[in-house]
Amino acid sequence: MSIDSLRRWEEKGKIQAIRTPSGQRRFDVDSYVPGDKPDNKKKAKSTDSESTLRQIAKGVVQYAQQMQKSRLFPYPSALQLGVEKLQAICVMQNKTQPQGIPDFLSSKWGEKPIKDWAIEINCPEEWKNVQFIEDQKPSGFCIELDGSYINEAERIQNEVMEEVFKKSLQNPNLYVEFRRLLVTRPVITKGDLDVKSVLELKPLQKVLEDCYEEAPVSYKKQGKFSCCGHCGGLMHRTADNELKCENKHCFKQKKQDVPFECDQDDEVLWLKKGLRYFIHRPGCAELRIEKRMKDLGLEVTLYPDCDKYDLHVVFPDKTVWAVDVKFWESAYNLAFKVNSPIPKLPHQPYHESFFVFASEIKEYGDEYIQEFLNHCPVKFKKSQVMFEDTFLQLVDKKLKSCQQ
Ligand SMILES: [Zn+2]
Numbered sequence: 001m002s003i004d005s006l007r008r009w010e011e012k013g014k015i016q017a018i019r020t021p022s023g024q025r026r027f028d029v030d031s032y033v034p035g036d037k038p039d040n041k042k043k044a045k046s047t048d049s050e051s052t053l054r055q056i057a058k059g060v061v062q063y064a065q066q067m068q069k070s071r072l073f074p075y076p077s078a079l080q081l082g083v084e085k086l087q088a089i090c091v092m093q094n095k096t097q098p099q100g101i102p103d104f105l106s107s108k109w110g111e112k113p114i115k116d117w118a119i120e121i122n123c124p125e126e127w128k129n130v131q132f133i134e135d136q137k138p139s140g141f142c143i144e145l146d147g148s149y150i151n152e153a154e155r156i157q158n159e160v161m162e163e164v165f166k167k168s169l170q171n172p173n174l175y176v177e178f179r180r181l182l183v184t185r186p187v188i189t190k191g192d193l194d195v196k197s198v199l200e201l202k203p204l205q206k207v208l209e210d211c212y213e214e215a216p217v218s219y220k221k222q223g224k225f226s227c228c229g230h231c232g233g234l235m236h237r238t239a240d241n242e243l244k245c246e247n248k249h250c251f252k253q254k255k256q257d258v259p260f261e262c263d264q265d266d267e268v269l270w271l272k273k274g275l276r277y278f279i280h281r282p283g284c285a286e287l288r289i290e291k292r293m294k295d296l297g298l299e300v301t302l303y304p305d306c307d308k309y310d311l312h313v314v315f316p317d318k319t320v321w322a323v324d325v326k327f328w329e330s331a332y333n334l335a336f337k338v339n340s341p342i343p344k345l346p347h348q349p350y351h352e353s354f355f356v357f358a359s360e361i362k363e364y365g366d367e368y369i370q371e372f373l374n375h376c377p378v379k380f381k382k383s384q385v386m387f388e389d390t391f392l393q394l395v396d397k398k399l400k401s402c403q404q
Pocket of ligand 1: 228
């Protein structure tokens, strides 16, 4: 594509260009609008900061991935372009701008909530309280906004589904056993995984290998790996050599970490990032609710019909409840991922369905629920969306009414 045609497009308003502080023009290919000049100019403008933030999220995630491999790579172009767009926003508002990428990645920008950037940013209110980088890693918000890890989790899920459909006659529980393994064993030795995949999950052997990767040696403290006492995930070392779970909410639980035992000639594996974030993290809440339902004597099925939803609960009076459990930092971002109501099982359709948020983020409160309800394209009733503890109270109440 020639520069001339880009300039012509810019003049016609078909594409947006920004000028970098050095005066260079950058064209934002994502902003290209085919056909005539967009008549809703205001709308195009309001999404501009939002798209800048999305680009930064993508860049920060790619940068973190590169850093794991080698420190010699150049900065990812998404990060470069994102920071340049941010610089342009600052210039337009006559405010101090980040002096390049290292400055952006520092405590002055990336490690600060967006509202403290001292510039006007047109983005969802909820985003203003969050930051891109926490503990020198992309924050949960950043991971959700970028979207590449959810794609990884979805790709692996789809591969599993394919195998499961081929083999479901031999073992109808195959899918549930697979998910249970991912949630209960986020860290596993190569030896254990081999045994599991040969004895219990043989049809999924190949996919299972794709779920785990080598645990980073830099996470070892005094030669040993440790796991989080709350979620079981691998602990990393912070800058002050403290052990910390990747899930920042585990910290509040104040559980003792657990040393991970492994034979010297064996290898320690952990789940790939997408699965850690989008399968293991909510999975802990899913299994917790499953256990509670069982303890109450209720009939409960995890991930019915190959994951139509998370929990299928049957009460003594045969009332059926369907539950989807979510654990996202951003209610706004989650809202847009939910694009249909919970589907019904043809053989046992539910009477009520619920969206339940893991109790680890309970402190986000009613605002979080409201944000989700406001932006979700599917119209849920307020009574369908709640935190885990409210849901458990509802179950208790329903069960009591059955017993009367
Ligand atoms: Zn944890």
